[in-house]
Amino acid sequence: MTSPHTAPRRPSLPTGWRRLVARLPIHLYRVGLGPLFGRRLLLLIHTGRTTGLTRKTVIEVVEHDPAGGSWSVASGFGPKAEWYRNLLHTPQATIQVGRRYYPVTAHPVAPEDGGRLMARYAARHPLAARRLCRFMGYEVDGTEADYRRVGESVPFLRLDATPGSF
Structure with a gap:
């Protein structure tokens, strides 16, 4: 583990049975069970930057602005996560939250805003935040300043709903 002052060793992508478990939520969305996740998770449907094929991943919602129609998400695997890189290349995507679909455009979030x-x-979620930081390779003491430092080094995206779709 590292402190928030140094760059962490990012977690490796899951393989084998861990990958199957990690991808299980995609299948649950596919069979109509997306509402089980409430508003904490969303299904991201995006375009692969090299293949042009449709890709899907389930990611946790860090913050949702219902009035503005936006969802903020973080890449726990860092800036090299495929879905993150795909959205930087082609920011137009679709998300599914519960049973509803929204066309969105992804925008990078400045580090200070990520903090x-x-x-x-x-x-809002102290236990989940501590576990998420540990997963990403950060050791935190639970202070707001510590979480801000972590957030400043994690890549965030804001997914803005297309006007009129929300």
């Missing part, structure tokens, strides 16, 4: 997002997330 604020992470601090608010930690205040």
